[in-house]
Amino acid sequence: MDGQFLARLKLNGIFCQVVDCGSMGKAAQSLGMTTSAISQHITRLEMELGIRLLNRTTRKINLSEAGERYYAQGKKALEAAQAAENSVHEIKSALTGKLRIALPVGLSTQPIAQALSSVVIENPALKISIYAKDGTIDPIAKGIDIIIDVGTPKDSQLYFYPLGQCGKHIYASPSYLARRGYPSTPAELLEHSWLGLSYNGVLSDIHLSAKHHPSTDIKPESQMEFNDLNSLISHVCHGLGIAMLPELEIQEQLSRGELVKLLPSWHIAPHQIYALTTSNNAPYKVKKVLEVLKAYFSKN
Template sequence: MEQLKRMAVFATVVERGSMVGAAEVLGMTASAVSQQIRKLEEETQVSLLHRTTRKLTLTEAGAVFYKSCAQVLALAQQAEQRLAELRDAPVGELRIAAPVGFSTGMLTEALAPLLEAHPGLSLQLFFHDEQIDLVEQRIDLAIRVGRQEDSSLVARHLADWPAVLCCAPAYLARSGPIRRPEQLLALDWISLNGERQQHQLTFTGPDGEQQRLRLECRVGCNNILGVRSFTLSGMGLSLQPEPEVREELASGRLLALLPEWQLPPVGLYIVTPRRDALPAKVRYAIEALRHGLSRRG
């Protein structure tokens, strides 16, 4: 590293034409600059500069060496500029992980304005309902549902989405009217694999009455789109984030059950690996997602 520093000092001396001029640029004293050049010549065992009382000139070896030093200095300046761009402007590849339900268009709406405004930014999306290792997969940020307990990550609350219990009209026609939560115990439940919190539901009635139910899963899927597909086909009931099924509810393809009984909302979080400072691309993406997704709640 000391050798690289001396090469940079040497290149600056040549470009400025004097030790004094280089010292002003580098924030060093002229004697310190001279000492760095002398050590460089001692290490290389080559004379790099002709010194007179009036000016400095390059030796033949110095002229050849200067070209390499100038290239090193230019690369260092480019690297520094690149870091500044990454810090101050959203550029480079942005890698985002999200639940499968977000693949239907919600992220497109939230992130399209960001991509349009910053042509130097590219995007890679990874959709999983299972949680993946953000560091191992080089994920810049992830959208996750439910309480976040991983202390190796930084979680930012994004929104609380209403949870809606729903089924297809055909299933309701077979089951008959559903007026009380305890009726659900005799019905077919469709849920995500491993989502125990969805098997244990707490309903709060209009008068504050609470009903806690443990529902046995008949159909389990590893992503929410599979759960939704079985629900739409009339195979049973499922719990869905309301913003993700808003169109199906409006069209009547899905029916909301027990609307007078409230369920805990679905917490939505943006999580990032722990870092001292977030790149601009991540900061801008967080704001875009906060603006785009929180409105759907």
């Protein structure tokens, strides 16, 4: 191992950051460098290796065949180096530094507060930022360490961690049921006023099953739609209609008697809750928080 090889390890890190970010400009911003400096480093790396790694166009960059191979192996080298540093940091008993978590709006209130309560109280030097948003999140652009999401994970280069499952069912408020009556069959559900979300997700498709009954799918038309779950829950509690709701997010409303489960003998399959990270060799703080999240969601 000579000095030139060690110098190329730095160039390899810059190259991998360019690929991960999708452009030299974004990589420059994340590394605190200028775009021209990034370009010079990539050119130097290509010259030393004697082969082109990136095919540059006016709008984006594409990996050459050599670039694809170099990135695959270079990324492993970076993760191995990160793992070596993490093994040292894991000696420390306290969690410190910043940690950014992105998750759907519905999970950002009571569930995440309960899940993180112990780690927040016991580790005051750990600074956690919660980014609540329904829909797709770019973890690199937003600097996110952990993404919590629901449903079926989409194919991506992120690393997947199953956390647990969340039950869901159809609910209404006592005031609504006093006004409109209780449905006794899935078909009668369609005679009621429905509230829903304005985007397709784990609460969009309603598939009901029960013993001694054929399973059935219903697709009600919503009288009111909302772009976040908390608003939907609030309006159901106020008696404006019925809706399918995730049981983890409505525990307080259930304990206060604000919601009633409809057709309790019928079953709706739960949806999956999972976490995503950008690296397989995550820092110690990320690993520990993932353990805390898994313990909470698998229990609840």
